[in-house]
Amino acid sequence: MKKIALLIFWVLILVFAPRPAVSVEVVPYYNYQFTQGASISPDGDAGFLLNLSNDIGTIVMPADDHSIIGYYSFQYQGPGLKRQEGREFRERYLNHVFAGRHHWSLGDMTLQSQLSIMTERRRSGTNETWDSGLYNFNRYGGSSAVSLDLYGIYSTISLGYHYLTFPNYTDMLAEIRAGADASSTAGTQNHHSLRMAYRGEVKNNVFWLSFNPLFYTRQRVAVDRAQADGSFYSSTKQRELIMNMGGKRSEKLSDRVTIAPEIDLTLRYSNQNYQHFEEATSTTPVSFHDDFFDYMEPSLTLPVSVRLGSDWTYFASPSFSYRRYMHRNPRDSEGNFVGGEKQNRLLGVHTTGFRKQTGESSATVFFFTYQHQSSNMEFERYASYNYDGFSLGIRFHMEY
Amino acid sequence: MRKVILIMVAGILMVSGRAEAVPSWAVPAALRFISNPDDFFFNLHLDNVDYSPSAAETKGGIRMNLLLTTLPLTWANLNVKAQVLNESSIRPWTPQVDIVGSYGRIAALDILPAVMDDDDDDDFETPTMSDYSIGLTLTKAVSPETRLFAGYHHSVFALDIEFDEVDIAGEETIDSLNISRRDNILVTGISNRFGERSSMTAYLGYGFNYNKIFSRVVWHRRRFELGFNIYPEGLLVIHPFIGMHWGL
Numbered sequence: 001m002k003k004i005a006l007l008i009f010w011v012l013i014l015v016f017a018p019r020p021a022v023s024v025e026v027v028p029y030y031n032y033q034f035t036q037g038a039s040i041s042p043d044g045d046a047g048f049l050l051n052l053s054n055d056i057g058t059i060v061m062p063a064d065d066h067s068i069i070g071y072y073s074f075q076y077q078g079p080g081l082k083r084q085e086g087r088e089f090r091e092r093y094l095n096h097v098f099a100g101r102h103h104w105s106l107g108d109m110t111l112q113s114q115l116s117i118m119t120e121r122r123r124s125g126t127n128e129t130w131d132s133g134l135y136n137f138n139r140y141g142g143s144s145a146v147s148l149d150l151y152g153i154y155s156t157i158s159l160g161y162h163y164l165t166f167p168n169y170t171d172m173l174a175e176i177r178a179g180a181d182a183s184s185t186a187g188t189q190n191h192h193s194l195r196m197a198y199r200g201e202v203k204n205n206v207f208w209l210s211f212n213p214l215f216y217t218r219q220r221v222a223v224d225r226a227q228a229d230g231s232f233y234s235s236t237k238q239r240e241l242i243m244n245m246g247g248k249r250s251e252k253l254s255d256r257v258t259i260a261p262e263i264d265l266t267l268r269y270s271n272q273n274y275q276h277f278e279e280a281t282s283t284t285p286v287s288f289h290d291d292f293f294d295y296m297e298p299s300l301t302l303p304v305s306v307r308l309g310s311d312w313t314y315f316a317s318p319s320f321s322y323r324r325y326m327h328r329n330p331r332d333s334e335g336n337f338v339g340g341e342k343q344n345r346l347l348g349v350h351t352t353g354f355r356k357q358t359g360e361s362s363a364t365v366f367f368f369t370y371q372h373q374s375s376n377m378e379f380e381r382y383a384s385y386n387y388d389g390f391s392l393g394i395r396f397h398m399e400y
Numbered sequence: 401m402r403k404v405i406l407i408m409v410a411g412i413l414m415v416s417g418r419a420e421a422v423p424s425w426a427v428p429a430a431l432r433f434i435s436n437p438d439d440f441f442f443n444l445h446l447d448n449v450d451y452s453p454s455a456a457e458t459k460g461g462i463r464m465n466l467l468l469t470t471l472p473l474t475w476a477n478l479n480v481k482a483q484v485l486n487e488s489s490i491r492p493w494t495p496q497v498d499i500v501g502s503y504g505r506i507a508a509l510d511i512l513p514a515v516m517d518d519d520d521d522d523d524f525e526t527p528t529m530s531d532y533s534i535g536l537t538l539t540k541a542v543s544p545e546t547r548l549f550a551g552y553h554h555s556v557f558a559l560d561i562e563f564d565e566v567d568i569a570g571e572e573t574i575d576s577l578n579i580s581r582r583d584n585i586l587v588t589g590i591s592n593r594f595g596e597r598s599s600m601t602a603y604l605g606y607g608f609n610y611n612k613i614f615s616r617v618v619w620h621r622r623r624f625e626l627g628f629n630i631y632p633e634g635l636l637v638i639h640p641f642i643g644m645h646w647g648l
Binding site (some may be wrong): 025027028030032034051052054056072074076078080081092094121130131161358360361362396398399400 | 418493506540542543546550588589590592594600602603604606611613615617630632633636638
């Protein structure tokens with residue numbers, strides 16, 4: 001009751017407060033999106049996908065050189081039409097993002113600061129409720145950026161920090177393997193994330209470079225021999241570095257045709273190693289692999305859109321990405337590591353479809369996606385590495 | 401009459417008792433219904449409720465959902481919107497404020513006691529139900545055709561009914577429904593007018609107490625509206641509906 005009274009008080013203050021000397025411009029923003037799709041695997045099994053998202057924001061401009069943006073986003077993704085539970089359960093998640101951003105124009109330079117909170121609930125098994133999901137996480141943090149003209153290039157340099165906590169995370173197998181001296185694995189996914197990025201724009205070209213180091217607060221690095229505490233983990237904490245660089249060019253080939261090719265390279269380095277156990281429930285490792293999680297991944301996307309009339313647009317977006325692990329050997333169909341080569345995979349995701357503008361702020365998209373992946377990893381007991389399949393669906397979209 | 405009631409509140413359960421005669425999806429669906437009947441009925445309650453704002457040129461509006469609640473479930477319902485503040489009436493940025501409330505009754509349950517008296521059933525207990533929602537919706541026009549809105553609402557559905565034991569999937573039985581769900585719901589949405597008598601509205605809602613997610617996409621004509629509700633975690637994910645509305 002006290003909260004409601006307080007809320008009414010503030011509403012009255014806002015409505016009846018004296019008119020400010022400077023007029024405040026308020027610009028709302030809204031985006032609603034509903035996607036329903038179906039996918040068919042090579043075996044003919046149909047799966048469903050439902051995505052609901054909702055972004056709402058307000059831009060308040062108290063002065064010419066200041067603007068404040070409040071933003072809330074809600075997203076759900078799950079199996080959709082055929083709600084799958086029990087052994088047919090499919091993962092689903094929902095998340096909320098709250099962000100506040102300040103823009104300050106200083107002549108040719110703009111300063112941006114942002115604070116954000118994100119909470120994600122993820123059900124990875126039918127035994128989990130939304131609040132008990134193993135991979136639920138919360139993210140808190142902020143970023144600052146400066147945008148200015150550098151040698152004819154409109155440049156944005158940003159620095160961000162976020163802290164991610166996984167309140168329900170545990171790894172029971174790791175605890176069993178560690179034996180009697182095992183400490184709880186709770187909190188081992190918690191980490192600090194820094195991000196330094198540069199983005200440049202020249203005419204229709206955009207290019208970027210970013211560094212994203214991660215510092216785990218509890219997760220220790222696996223080693224090849226038992227330590228004094230009886231575990232196979234050293235006292236060194238896990239650290240990672242994710243580097244990303246790329247470029248994109250938007251080109252209008254005619255009044256109707258636009259292309260926007262994009263290339264991208266991701267490099268990931270981790271000091272984490274891998275202890276291999278024969279079976280999931282084994283407690284004695286049989287082999288040790290250094291730098292097991294390092295990889296490089298170039299990708300190429302070639303989007304094209306063709307305006308067919310005042311309402312209809314055709315689009316196609318072929319996309320390829322190739323991931324190669326720098327130190328990880330692939331495994332044969334029996335699960336044995338094969339020396340002399342490194343694990344790799346080629347993933348293609350090709351989407352095409354039509355977009356129909358149905359009003360000032362609404363549109364409907366009909367899409368078809370073909371996806372294929374090939375890899376030299378032949379051990380597919382727990383996950384598929386070589387597959388192809390397709391999905392199709394409809395997306396309804398309202399935005400202002 | 402009792403069969404009518406049972407069909408109405410647990411039709412899926414009744415057909416699933418004869419598993420060999422029904423589609424393969426019916427039995428799991430019935431079992432899922434048993435595991436969480438509250439959610440299924442609350443979704444029907446949400447079918448009846450309308451969280452969108454009243455038209456700007458009116459003082460409010462009333463609305464009722466025809467299919468699939470009033471018919472065939474005899475679930476009569478009325479949604480009332482009262483515009484307590486016109487947009488820009490105090491300040492240019494002042495939103496339109498609507499008080500929105502709804503109320504519903506399942507008519508078949510209300511006439512059940514009279515029918516049961518005739519049967520002289522000593523064990524019979526009168527069913528009770530509660531179905532209402534109340535809240536505020538704030539609306540702001542961002543162009544002559546497009547309005548954005550957000551609302552906060554308290555929604556309640558409760559049902560207490562006992563009936564003869566019904567077999568479910570040959571093993572499980574059910575002889576009562578005791579449902580009680582109340583949720584605080586945040587709704588945000590967008591409305592786009594196409595012409596004088598035609599518009600489209602979409603909104604997304606989130607219930608804080610149960611992490612409830614739902615959405616509505618609806619096409620409005622002068623009197624009728626046609627749309628569908630989406631319950632991603634519901635027993636039936638898509639609920640199509642037809643409703644009627646009047647401006648005040």
